[in-house]
Amino acid sequence: MIPACFSQPNTPPSSSTAQAPQNLVTCIYQTQLCNSLTYLTLTWFRTLLSHSLTIYAPHTFSITITLNPSTFSFFRTRPGAKSIYLTRPHKRSQKIKLYWDFSGALFSTRNSAEPDSCFYLAICCNGKVEFFLGDLFRILPLQLSTHQTGDQTLVSRREHVFGSTSYVSRGEFMGSKREIEIELCSGEVLRVKMDGQVCLVVKRLAWKFRGNEKIFIDGVEVEFYWDVLSWVVDSENGNGYGVFVFQVGDGGAVWPEMVGPEKKLMKKRLVGLTMASSIATLSPSNSGVLQWTEESSDGGRSSSSSSTRSCGSSNGGFSLLLYAWRRD
Incomplete structure (x- = not known):
């Protein structure tokens, strides 16, 4: 006879596992960046003491955003922005700008690395929003919130x-x-x-x-x-x-x-x-x-x-x- 299953998915980690990962999620999106087909990789990573998002576009850029320095901290991450200048052979230099706000993000469980709602991540090229993730589009900077986003597909x-x-x-x-x-x-x-x-x-x-x-x-x-x-x-x-x-x-x-x-x-x-x-x-x-x-x-x-x-x-x-x- 096969014994019954007793699962404990929400058992809190001990102090010895403070740096052990609780959840790590990687998503890849097919999108357009600066008129080029791009496969954008987003990696959400959480431990007991840290929480981050790594954004990676092959041969283009890579950036890591700290979402919450500490679970026990009263200070959450603030809305942010970062500019990246792309220099490609035989092409004009192009400016990519990232905007984000995870200050009020909600999660399905306390161990989840990927936010569920109340956040946004936007990637813009030449003033146009080409990638958007989240549900707070209206609070983007005014000059961006009037633009429609480009096509994007979650492929894996x-x-x-x-x-x-x-x-x-x-x-x-x-x-x-x-x-x-x-x-x-x-x-x-x-x-x-x-x-x-x-x-x-x-x-x-x-x-x-x-x-x-x-x-x-x-x-x-x-x-x-x-x-x-x-x-x-x-x-x-x-x-x-x-x-x-x-x-x-x-x-x-x-x-x-x-x-x-x-x-x-x-x-x-x-x-x-x-x-x-x-x-x-x-x-x-x-x-x-x-x-x-x-x-x-x-x-x-x-x-x-x-x-x-x-x-x-x-x-x-x-x-x-x-x-x-x-x-x-």
Whole structure:
């Protein structure tokens, strides 16, 4: 008989884990910046004592914004702005300006890195708003609030969640806010929930440590992939991680490049794991299940180049990738 699952996703961290990550989310958007197609990477990172956002545009710019210096501080971040001048060969120098306000941002839970409402982030080029995130468009500087934003599309999302038997992700999926929970029951059974409803159960993980199944969410077909070999190999040490992919549509699997705090996290967390379980390197597409995902979405053809994997797709597909890390 399989023991019941007892999950504790909201257990507060001890003082010894003050610098340990509580949540890390990376989103990649397809947008236009200065008349050029750009894949913009936003990485939201939170620990008990710090909270930041790293914005990265390949070959263009990278900036980190401190959202809240300390959870225990009475002083939150103030609205800010920063100018960046781009110099490109055979082209005129162009000015990009970033505006943001996270001073009153609200979050779905106290551990969430990504804000839910009451914030904005705007990226402007030549006085035009070309990227906007948030719900406070009207409080932008007056000269910008009258402009409409350009087209932008969320093409993939990658999140690192932490726990012991329960791993919860809350964010936009299929056009609405959803809660996705991965439960590991007695090390033998994997249970996948969407908004509290069980949509898949995988038994005998020691034999089925990697696989894929089709699930249906609100009548829409979603391809689900899992790879828990690291959990199986490192079960005695209580370490390891699971990799889970939810893929919607025909756009293929697209993974943003790991930069900033996410790159540091992967380096730190992979130290100490056994060689067999350290499948994923700093290139996320090197994981076995991720290569499998790419090949499946490519109809059995050879996988795309690393630059394509890092830059996304305009075919309308969306991919959600979860790294579920066991706490030490």
